[in-house]
Amino acid sequence: MKTIYNEVPADALTGSMRDFRVPAGNDLERRVGNFFKWQNLRRQNGVWPFSRATDFGPRTEVSAADDRGIAMQGVNFASQDYLSMSSNPVIKATALEAIERYGVHSAGSPALVGNTTASVALERKIAEFLGMEDALLYPTGWGAGFGVIKGLVRSSDHIVMDTLSHTCLQEGANAATRNIYQFRHLDMAHCRRWLEKIRATDTENGIMVVTEGLFSMDSDTPDLAAMQELCNEFNATLMVDVAHDLGALGEDGRGHIGIQNMIGKVDIVMGSFSKTFASNGGFVAVKDRAIKEYLRFYSAPATFSNAMSPVNAAIVLKAFEIIDSPEGKVLRNELMTNVLELRRQLTAAGLEYYGDPSAIVAVKMGTEGLARLVSRRLPELGLLCNLVEYPAVGKGAARFRMQVMAKHSAQNVSDAVARIKAARLEAEIELATMGEQAPRMRAVA
Ligand SMILES: Cc1ncc(COP(=O)(O)O)c(C=O)c1O
Known part of the structure; x- marks a missing residue:
């Protein structure tokens, strides 16, 4: 049977940035190297979803590259441009x-x-x-x-x-x-x-x-x-x-x-x-x-x-x-329409999120390992949204912060939900293949 997933070393799915906040040693430059090693392990395995660069700025649909230079295209729920002012x-x-x-x-x-x-x-x-x-x-x-x-x-x-x-x-x-x-x-x-x-x-x-x-x-x-x-x-x-x-x-x-x-x-x-x-x-x-x-x-x-x-x-x-003008009111209405629709569709897809309706729709994932596996699939499926994990939030409370814009289309919203749902389902299967003690994840055959 065809192999769907690559192996991801367990070390890339565990640990956090907190581990490197106070590095030991008397050499200020050398002692930070362990962070880079861990970060690189994650990077090489596609579970370092940070430091991306877009080709044309914070649009609702973007082409972007990660810090390995690997390009992706898709809908963008990762930029902070709530009223789409940046392209106004x-x-x-x-x-x-x-x-x-x-x-x-x-x-x-x-x-x-x-x-x-x-x-x-x-x-x-x-x-x-x-x-x-x-x-x-x-x-x-x-x-x-x-x-x-x-x-x-x-x-x-x-x-x-x-x-x-x-x-x-x-x-x-x-x-x-x-x-x-x-x-x-x-x-x-x-x-x-x-x-x-x-x-x-x-x-x-x-x-x-x-x-x-x-x-x-x-x-x-x-x-x-x-x-x-x-x-x-x-x-x-x-x-x-x-x-x-x-x-x-x-x-x-x-x-x-x-x-x-x-x-x-x-x-x-x-x-x-x-x-x-x-x-x-x-x-x-x-x-x-x-x-x-x-x-x-x-x-x-x-x-x-x-x-x-x-x-x-x-x-x-x-x-x-x-x-402060009628246009602003229209933009806020467009934003809130998207927010409510995104929340509605997430619920229908069986996904939960935090808090009250606002431009921030933080979709619950749970463990850092699961969330990192989801983050690996999202660009391939065509969705940019930011992984937030410990210590920025509590341990085991990892989430994807989807940030909504007024000019997201209805199609953008439904594409985003379908893609995060698919990535989550695949990641769950992938995780399920990993035994409690297994040092590495097994490929799903
Ligand atoms: C609550 C809060 N305060 C302040 C800031 C800092 O704002 P800026 O990005 O303009 O430096 C941010 C942005 O990350 C924020 O989320």
Whole structure:
């Protein structure tokens, strides 16, 4: 009988990036080699589904190559372009006009002369959009998340954060203070217990409570009004990262802050332009200009890093205009139609996913081994979507994060479901051939 599968060494299906986070040895360069060995084993066996490059950008259908140079074609549910702004003709025309007007480079920190009329107008637009007094830009969303925490929190202060907060927030917290308290995901009672504990002994120092408007791996959201109330009660500052919901969710595109009637009511809002606004860059919106001015000069990624390019600033400004217009509403409706249809078809195909309807539809797989085998088949079947595995999510909770775009067609959605279902079924058979103790997988004959 014909052999369907190649053998995959068990080592390529086990282990995680966590294993190499703290390598042993006194030679900084040599000690990282074991990661490369493990990564290469996965790469050679087709179960390293990262670092792909597309030929023509984040379209709904792509041709792309992996980092072995192996090409694939298919539907793309791996790019973050929720409202399909990246190929919007008005956005493209805006980028060209901005190049003509400003050139391509900001050539300075926003603390010096890196701003342009476009970036100043964008800061105003963000503040107005969110009902805040002011806003400042960062060259990346990562810099904004890291920078707002490190910029405001000092070593004697405290940070209470949702345990699933994005890495930029975790790293900002680690850089700012050792007084970090993680509460269970979305667990308000746990958050309250930390606040009570901190304030029982320390009324002198500050507390920042950190959460997200829409969590990027689980597609769920906290009760923002209750969190803000809790912060007020304990004289803490709430900071919400809206990277994944702003622009893309809600009747008016204000994300969960709008949906939960919290416009202008959250202490600090931080976001990224990389998911919905067709651009690099990020922002922090605040209720008092004094905070903005402080961050501009005491938040290193805003102070000592080149400002986002004027082209990006012009793009994001135009994207906000579209998001705030009837066209934006149509795009959000198209996106949500696709999201609901994808979820419906996944369920019909016997596949489960995490969370509430949003552009993030994370399809449950389970063990890392199974998910990696699925990832090997997906490009061959013609589907790009991102494998997320431990430590980015819990052990044994591997998933494929499908990120939906407004301009995905109905055919794209049904193709994606058929392909992930087929890959999963094949991977299950493949795994079933591996005995518990078998060091290598056997070929299915
Ligand atoms: C929740 C969250 N915050 C911040 C960021 C960082 O944004 P950027 O890609 O603009 O650096 C991301 C993107 O990965 C994110 O998912």
